[in-house]
């Protein structure tokens with residue numbers, strides 16, 4: 201039996217992927233660009249064992265066995281990686297140096313997310329990236345990460361970007377077979393260490409309209425979508441790449457917020473409309489705009505973005521994070537223990553949550569921009585940073601036992 205365990209990170213797009221031109225191969229209608237967030241905070245962890253003793257492929261997700269035959273996308277990832285392994289085995293055989301025929305063995309997959317699944321926190325991205333990356337390690341595939349991203353893309357579009365750390369573009373490509381639709385790194389995680397992220401968990405409930413269904417409904421019914429696909433996103437991709445390479449937070453922030461807003465605008469233009477944002481999400485938007493508009497030097501200090509759910513991700517330079525955390529904690533009070541509401545990962549506020557933030561803000565700041573929100577509107581704040589791509593863990597981290605069954609079941 202051969203076993204490998206890996207973790208993969210989530211990524212949060214600043215130019216959003218929304219819409220497919222091929223739902224089978226998962227080919228998008230526009231390119232997208234994302235930031236990979238630290239696995240120390242959010243990750244999917246996956247163990248895969250291959251053994252000729254197993255009777256069939258099996259999968260446990262968060263301690264519950266799932267019927268793998270019903271999961272076509274996952275099956276496609278198995279098929280693609282096995283095919284590459286099989287070619288390697290044939291070549292090794294022909295070269296007179298045979299390798300273990302792992303491609304013929306059934307596999308057991310056990311995966312856990314250390315955060316809520318299917319709640320708009322990009323679990324499909326980290327989950328499918330972890331699956332494909334672990335398969336590539338198990339089969340010792342000698343393909344590039346971009347080539348591997350073409351396989352991850354077929355598991356979930358956004359997963360192709362989670363195979364890299366740092367700043368990642370998914371080029372939409374033009375070819376019908378998807379061979380030119382892959383992810384590539386624009387800049388590594390070390391490029392812009394000053395950029396951090398604060399995730400405001402507004403809801404960790406499973407969302408009503410999945411991204412997969414929502415985006416195809418937008419493609420079918422939204423008239424605004426054509427404008428977005430044909431002219432707006434291509435220009436924004438260029439602008440965003442430049443902003444990242446130049447570490448230009450002003451352009452990065454404006455493009456990020458505009459693109460998030462436009463993604464939610466095409467959701468509203470979908471017929472019937474799709475609503476992912478709620479009152480709390482909108483209150484955060486207003487607050488960030490007021491915070492930016494009244495900065496003493498006239499420069500933007502933070503940028504929000506939202507995926508297919510109400511949770512906000514606020515990107516900001518490290519130096520503004522203490523202020524932003526206090527600002528959010530003031531307007532979105534919690535009755536949890538301060539450390540449960542906010543874990544001060546990087547010692548940003550020295551444990552002093554709730555310290556009066558107003559004296560630090562500029563005189564122009566309108567404290568009545570939004571009322572103080574009902575207790576618990578934001579359930580948790582996660583402070584994280586730009587970080588690396590998938591990691592291989594050692595055997596002691598395995599989620600599967602020697603017999604190929606999970607160590608823990610739900």
Ligand SMILES: Nc1ncnc2c1ncn2[C@@H]1O[C@H](COP(=O)(O)OP(=O)(O)OP(=O)(O)O)[C@@H](O)[C@H]1O
Nearest residue numbers: 244311318319320321322323324325327411507508
């Ligand atoms: N660790 C994992 N391993 C394998 N598959 C996973 C894993 N985590 C999530 N998934 C798959 O991803 C699905 C959730 O994807 P979905 O797009 O609905 O939510 P999300 O990724 O949290 O939100 P979004 O991508 O819109 O931000 C799960 O139902 C499961 O099929």
Ligand SMILES: C[C@@](O)(CCOP(=O)(O)OP(=O)(O)O)CC(=O)O
Nearest residue numbers: 213216217356357358411412507508
């Ligand atoms: C709003 C998004 O998060 C959409 C993510 O969609 P998915 O990658 O979850 O969709 P499928 O390809 O159907 O699995 C924007 C983004 O991550 O770019």
